[in-house]
Amino acid sequence: MNPYIANTPEETKEMLNVIGVNSIDDLFVDIKPGLRPKSFDLPQGLSEYEVVRRVTDMGLKNNIQLVPFVGGGYYDHYIPSAVDALISRGEFYTAYTPYQPECAQGTLQSLFEFQSSICTLTEMDVANASLYDGGTALYEAMMMAIRITDRSKIIIDGGVSPIYRKILKTYTSHLHYEFIETPVVHGQASREEILKHLDEKTAAVIIQNPNFLGVIDDHADIIEKVHKVGALALSSVYPVSLGLLKTPGAMGADIVTGEGQSLGLPLNFGGPYLGFMATRKKYIRKMPGRIVGETLDTQGRRAFVNTLQAREQHIRREKATSNICTNVSLCAVQSAIYMSMLGKEGLKELAQLNLDKAEFMRQALEKIKGVQVKRSSPTFNEFAVVLPKDASLVIGEMIKKGFAAGFPLGRYYPGMEKYLLVAVTEKRTRQEILDYVKALEEVL
Amino acid sequence: MSQSFGGWVAGYLGNPKFNVRILMKLIFEKSVKGRRGFGLPVSDVPVKAKIPSKYARANDAELPEVSELDAVRHYTRLSQKNFSIDTHFYPLGSCTMKYNPKFTEDLARIGSFMNLHPLLPQLAGGEKLTQGALEVMHHLEQLMCSMTGFDAFTLQPLAGAHGELTGIMLMAAYHKSKGNKKRYIIIPDSAHGTNPASAAIAGYETIPVASDKNGNMDLVKLKEVITDEVAGLMMTVPSTLGLFENNIDEIAKMIHAVDGIMYYDGANLNAVLGRCRPGDIGFDVMHINTHKTFTTPHGGGGPGAGPVGVNKKLEKFLPVSRVVKNSDGTFALSYDFPDSIGYIAPFYGNFALLLRAYGYILMLGKQGLIDTTNHAVLNANYIKERLKKYFKLAYDRICMHESVFSASQQADRGVHAIDIAKYLIDQGIHPPTVYFPLIVPEAIMIEPTESESKPVMDLFIDIMIEADRLTRESPESFKEFPKTMPITRPDEVKAARDVKTSYFLRV
Numbered sequence: 001m002n003p004y005i006a007n008t009p010e011e012t013k014e015m016l017n018v019i020g021v022n023s024i025d026d027l028f029v030d031i032k033p034g035l036r037p038k039s040f041d042l043p044q045g046l047s048e049y050e051v052v053r054r055v056t057d058m059g060l061k062n063n064i065q066l067v068p069f070v071g072g073g074y075y076d077h078y079i080p081s082a083v084d085a086l087i088s089r090g091e092f093y094t095a096y097t098p099y100q101p102e103c104a105q106g107t108l109q110s111l112f113e114f115q116s117s118i119c120t121l122t123e124m125d126v127a128n129a130s131l132y133d134g135g136t137a138l139y140e141a142m143m144m145a146i147r148i149t150d151r152s153k154i155i156i157d158g159g160v161s162p163i164y165r166k167i168l169k170t171y172t173s174h175l176h177y178e179f180i181e182t183p184v185v186h187g188q189a190s191r192e193e194i195l196k197h198l199d200e201k202t203a204a205v206i207i208q209n210p211n212f213l214g215v216i217d218d219h220a221d222i223i224e225k226v227h228k229v230g231a232l233a234l235s236s237v238y239p240v241s242l243g244l245l246k247t248p249g250a251m252g253a254d255i256v257t258g259e260g261q262s263l264g265l266p267l268n269f270g271g272p273y274l275g276f277m278a279t280r281k282k283y284i285r286k287m288p289g290r291i292v293g294e295t296l297d298t299q300g301r302r303a304f305v306n307t308l309q310a311r312e313q314h315i316r317r318e319k320a321t322s323n324i325c326t327n328v329s330l331c332a333v334q335s336a337i338y339m340s341m342l343g344k345e346g347l348k349e350l351a352q353l354n355l356d357k358a359e360f361m362r363q364a365l366e367k368i369k370g371v372q373v374k375r376s377s378p379t380f381n382e383f384a385v386v387l388p389k390d391a392s393l394v395i396g397e398m399i400k401k402g403f404a405a406g407f408p409l410g411r412y413y414p415g416m417e418k419y420l421l422v423a424v425t426e427k428r429t430r431q432e433i434l435d436y437v438k439a440l441e442e443v444l
Numbered sequence: 445m446s447q448s449f450g451g452w453v454a455g456y457l458g459n460p461k462f463n464v465r466i467l468m469k470l471i472f473e474k475s476v477k478g479r480r481g482f483g484l485p486v487s488d489v490p491v492k493a494k495i496p497s498k499y500a501r502a503n504d505a506e507l508p509e510v511s512e513l514d515a516v517r518h519y520t521r522l523s524q525k526n527f528s529i530d531t532h533f534y535p536l537g538s539c540t541m542k543y544n545p546k547f548t549e550d551l552a553r554i555g556s557f558m559n560l561h562p563l564l565p566q567l568a569g570g571e572k573l574t575q576g577a578l579e580v581m582h583h584l585e586q587l588m589c590s591m592t593g594f595d596a597f598t599l600q601p602l603a604g605a606h607g608e609l610t611g612i613m614l615m616a617a618y619h620k621s622k623g624n625k626k627r628y629i630i631i632p633d634s635a636h637g638t639n640p641a642s643a644a645i646a647g648y649e650t651i652p653v654a655s656d657k658n659g660n661m662d663l664v665k666l667k668e669v670i671t672d673e674v675a676g677l678m679m680t681v682p683s684t685l686g687l688f689e690n691n692i693d694e695i696a697k698m699i700h701a702v703d704g705i706m707y708y709d710g711a712n713l714n715a716v717l718g719r720c721r722p723g724d725i726g727f728d729v730m731h732i733n734t735h736k737t738f739t740t741p742h743g744g745g746g747p748g749a750g751p752v753g754v755n756k757k758l759e760k761f762l763p764v765s766r767v768v769k770n771s772d773g774t775f776a777l778s779y780d781f782p783d784s785i786g787y788i789a790p791f792y793g794n795f796a797l798l799l800r801a802y803g804y805i806l807m808l809g810k811q812g813l814i815d816t817t818n819h820a821v822l823n824a825n826y827i828k829e830r831l832k833k834y835f836k837l838a839y840d841r842i843c844m845h846e847s848v849f850s851a852s853q854q855a856d857r858g859v860h861a862i863d864i865a866k867y868l869i870d871q872g873i874h875p876p877t878v879y880f881p882l883i884v885p886e887a888i889m890i891e892p893t894e895s896e897s898k899p900v901m902d903l904f905i906d907i908m909i910e911a912d913r914l915t916r917e918s919p920e921s922f923k924e925f926p927k928t929m930p931i932t933r934p935d936e937v938k939a940a941r942d943v944k945t946s947y948f949l950r951v
Contacts, residue, residue: 002812004543004739005819006897012819015826015898017824024818027825027842028719030688041590045809048547059556061576073790074564074571080482082516084553090530091523094544095747099536099877103869106526107744108521113471114945120506126945130746132602135790143645170763170786174616175647181661216499229850242505244495250502268552269577270562270791271602272747284943290745295939302468303934307943313605313641314880318650323641325605326735329614330743337519340471341481345511349484360489392568399569407563407676430488 002045051157064403067432071382071423072212073134073161074273075262077240077350079339083264087334097290097326101305107329108304111292114336119243121339121347122256123249124278128289130332131324135164137275138206138236139171140288141255144279145204145232147321148176148286153178153201157189159211160236162412184308187215187377187384194222202231204255208236209245211257212423213409216245216383223252239263239276241380243351255279264338265331274331285311288322350426352366354381357433358424364437365422370444382423384409384416387444391420394443450567468930469517472947475508481515506948525930526744527874534902535827537846537877537889538636538684539879540714540736542820545807548740548800551811557799562791571776578775581792582767584802585751591805592713592730592811593723594753598762598792604711606788607731607750608642608678608761613785614729614754615676615705617761621783624703626675632661634684636711655883659687659839661695670698676705681722682712684881685839686824686846686889696726705729705758713737714893715821715845716947718814721738722753729754738801749797763788819894820845823901827890830905838884846891859915861886863922866933867914871907872924 007015010026019028046054052401087093091106098104111129120129131137142154154172156165158181165181172179179202182193191208198205200279205226223233235248238260250255261267279287283306286372293307313320342350358381366373370388387394391408398405410417424433510518527534534541549824552558552946565574587599601607612629619626629643633652640650651669653760656662661679677699682688689695708722708730714737722730734740734749742748754762764784765777777792808816821844828847832840835849865875865888879887892901914921926932 001659002808002815004808005815005894007819007822007894011898012822013821014750015745019822019825019829021842027818028688029842030690030844031716031720032690032693035692035720035725037718038593038724040718040721040814041591041809042810042813043806045812046807048545048807051803052547052550055551055580055799056554056807058576058579061579062556062560063573064556064559066573068561070561070563070567074562076559076561080512082482082491086516086523087520088549089520089523091526091528093741093743094529094541095526095744096534096536096539096541096742100527100865100869100875100932102866102926102931103527103532103874104525104744105930106522106524109470109522109525111744112945113947115945116470116472117505117507119946119948123503125949126943132606132747133790136602136606148746163787166787167790170613170628170788173786174613174620216495218498243503244501244528245500246501246833266558266796267561268558269560269574271789272796273790281789281943283950284945285882291945293939294944295935297931299932303931305934305936305939307936307939307945310940313637313844315637316638316641317637318452318644320637320641320644321596322646323605323609323638324603324757325636325638326746326748328743328747329745331743331747333519333744337515340508340510340518341512341515342507343475343479343481344504344507345509346480346482346484353484353487355495356487356491356494357489359493360491363491378499380495395570396568399567399573404561404564404567404573408567408744411566417898426484429914433489 022231066399066402068404069422069424069436070404072407072421073259075423076267076425076427077262079266079338081421082341083334083337086337087330092333098306101303105304109291110336111329111335112304113293114332115292117339118276118278121239122237122278123202123247124256125281126284127276127278128287130327130329131201131275131277131289133271133273133275133414134236134326135167137257137277139168141234141257141277142168142204142206144255144286145234148283149203149230149232151201151203154206155180155182155194155197155202156203156206157182158184159189159213159215160206160208161212164236182214187213187374188217189219189222191222195225198225198229198405200229202229204232204234209235210241210380210382213384213429214379215377216380218246218251220251227318240351240354243347244355245380260335263335265334272328272331273307274328274335286321290327291325316439343392352413353426354424357426357428358383361422361424361433364433368437368444382421382424384419384421387418387420390417395422397443398439403436403439454525470947471508472512474510474518477505477509479509479511480508495643532872532874533890533896533904534874535876537891538711538880539877540802540891542739542893542895543895544739546739548728548803549600551799552796565777575775577768577795580799582769582775584798585767587805587839588732588751588753591717592753593721595756595760596762597751597753599751599798600763600789600793601731601750601752602789603746603748604731604750605638605642608638608709610752610788611707611729611731612642612646614758614761616784618758619675619706625673627673629675630669632679632683633883635678635680636684639678639709645725653790658841659683659685660690663691663694666695666698670702672702674702676707676915677740678707680707680709680711682715682844685848686843687839688844692725711736712845715817717817719817723755729758734797734801738804738887739802747794747797749794785860786854816894823892823894823896826904827892827901831908834909835888846889848881848884849888851886851888854887854912854915857915858919859922861888863890864911867922868909868924870928873904873907
């Protein structure tokens with residue numbers, strides 16, 4: 001029984017008669033016998049109940065009982081129920097790209113509101129309607145900078161997510177770009193190293209705030225120098241932190257990207273996530289991805305449409321600003337709803353709560369003998385601690401005690417094997433933090 | 445017209461004042477200082493930290509201040525301004541707007557998957573924490589191999605176009621490893637715009653090849669452009685004209701003769717699943733759009749997922765990480781593939797979409813998937829046969845999952861494909877794809893999918909016939925459509941000229 005096919009045998013017969021063939025097989029005559037499947041070895045179908053049960057059982061093989069202190073750019077924030085209830089409306093999630101604006105104003109207006117929220121969050125002029133994720137968004141920003149400057153040298157700070165840096169490298173390995181990675185000093189971007197490489201061939205300098213080590217910075221001084229040589233400053237940001245932190249717009253960044261997962265999306269084992277991108281108004285026509293604009297209908301009423309489509313692949317084909325067709329509209333709507341519910345005061349409060357809990361945890365960890373909390377630079381809700389032994393080993397021991405204790409920086413930063421990156425969100429309670437500290441003491 | 449699908453939401457426009465005052469507002473315009481949409485926990489730690497002023501934000505972000513009900517009503521009302529599969533017939537050709545089963549939404553919300561942090565398996569011993577998720581991925585890869593005839597899959601690409609780019613990077617890695625000097629990728633002129641765009645981004649120049657009078661690739665013209673510098677050929681099968689290419693085996697031979705790679709754009713896999721496998725018929729690499737063949741929701745334009753399959757020739761270049769099965773039956777992520785092109789996405793793909801696709805495949809099983817293909821093709825041919833007296837068929841032959849008409853006769857009466865599209869909106873139908881493929885003037889591309897019933901299609905056909913009649917009787921009336929929607933036709937020229945893309949700024 002296939003509940004997703006409506007045709008009855010009688011209807012099927014009637015339709016075959018209209019078409020003028022005897023059987024459904026006759027509709028596949030263009031597939032010559034030699035092109036038919038060598039095999040099609042698939043299991044028998046199951047009922048809905050059986051599938052749900054089987055997949056639920058597989059889920060039990062995942063361990064989500066651990067108290068999570070892992071971040072690395074992806075955070076365990078609370079999502080109010082209304083967010084999922086709203087994006088579960090079939091009118092949102094079973095629609096497609098708004099090719100016909102008259103019957104897609106819901107998606108279009110929601111995306112316009114998303115763009116607006118991203119603009120005020122980052123203090124940038126214009127934003128697009130989303131990209132796949134924070135990493136691919138940064139890649140698109142880099143390509144955009146290369147197009148704008150017509151240069152091919154990229155300087156990327158070592159504080160930028162190593163995952164993002166790996167993605168950028170993959171996409172550019174077969175192209176002729178010069179790619180320079182500069183180290184972090186005391187957790188922050190090394191001014192000296194960046195300036196050493198910065199010259200009139202530089203297309204972009206890429207920085208991140210807070211960076212992968214959790215450290216916050218004011219990059220305005222770097223950006224000023226970047227502009228002096230005619231290059232662009234690209235900043236990747238963690239949106240929740242912008243409740244308290246100096247914005248990339250205020251620092252003078254030219255293109256801002258980030259991972260929007262923290263704005264109302266579940267962790268989902270890696271996706272779907274939400275890449276966002278914002279820029280200065282003068283670069284809007286160079287920006288990739290769909291952009292929703294406001295206009296008027298024939299009766300003078302406000303209306304929303306996909307605009308500046310001359311940049312896109314379905315018009316420009318090989319000359320497009322990007323090959324992207326689909327973005328992640330539903331995730332953008334999801335975060336637009338989340339941001340609306342969070343509101344102006346809620347955003348500040350949320351960021352403050354994250355900051356306070358992280359600070360409480362840092363203070364508690366500092367009291368453990370042999371544990372060193374890095375204080376050379378300020379942090380937001382994630383920070384590095386140096387352990388007396390290999391962080392990976394400690395994490396393994398902490399798993400046994402019920403904690404996902406953090407991320408071992410040595411995985412991506414050789415020489416930092418004893419560094420543990422710990423993230424604390426508003427969901428962690430005082431008791432969970434104290435239990436963690438106690439467990440860590442026992443493990444060390 | 446005795447029957448129609450009905451216009452838009454009845455009563456919505458009943459009170460224009462209310463409509464304009466409340467319903468047309470942006471959420472920012474409903475903001476009232478002091479309102480909150482949800483409450484955060486009161487801090488339970490005895491610490492109040494402060495960001496040093498040098499690093500602190502100067503001006504607040506002006507996010508809307510609304511109550512939970514304000515937000516719920518605002519976005520519920522907005523959703524009602526959309527046409528969707530759940531509410532309307534949506535024969536948008538090439539996009540495969542088939543029904544999205546509700547139980548797959550439940551699968552994606554199983555807590556032990558939904559709340560799983562992607563960095564967990566990268567912790568020492570962390571793979572033990574994610575065995576369920578890794579098993580899903582491993583099994584899904586195997587199922588995809590069985591369905592397509594390929595040897596290996598990566599689930600990482602985050603959408604179809606991302607899969608294309610990944611596939612071409614695999615192609616580039618192959619040629620690099622063999623020391624091949626390649627410059628060109630051949631693409632039929634009927635291809636989706638993403639094909640040439642993906643090829644260009646991967647550093648290749650593209651050569652378009654025309655279709656012949658039957659909609660097949662013109663083999664004479666193809667032969668003319670094949671040289672040793674051809675890296676490969678990208679083909680959508682069946683083509684975007686809804687036609688199965690008769691000469692695939694010959695084309696594959698010609699491309700392989702210059703050590704080129706055959707790329708299968710899986711956009712239309714739903715037309716042939718169970719009836720032929722790309723891996724069996726000469727292709728080396730393909731991507732799958734899960735939102736088409738495996739009915740993951742389109743989401744108003746994403747998120748998608750674009751798994752990529754390859755044969756042995758390309759397997760060692762697949763992105764890392766890859767899921768492997770240990771000898772003890774457990775699963776792990778391996779990064780130990782020295783020829784891999786590297787990371788193309790942060791993690792393991794759009795897992796929540798892959799989980800939906802997995803559930804759908806498990807439920808339908810072998811026969812269910814074949815029946816799905818059969819009825820998708822049956823429905824498309826039924827509409828094609830019944831409408832071809834009224835609208836000119838681009839190619840009058842048996843079609844696959846969709847058919848392409850040309851409104852050229854109607855255009856001669858002054859009514860263009862877009863005008864017919866707008867008429868359909870007023871009849872409660874989401875328009876078919878218009879103006880694509882580019883090689884058919886006034887194209888109207890209709891894909892009913894297997895989900896739709898004969899009565900729904902019959903009503904659609906009646907409405908299309910009525911539209912044709914109207915093009916003869918009062919062509920001028922089309923300019924006014926749609927008139928039952930929240931807006932009439934928007935001024936797209938103004939949108940591109942007086943650019944306003946944020947509530948906070950006019951460019």
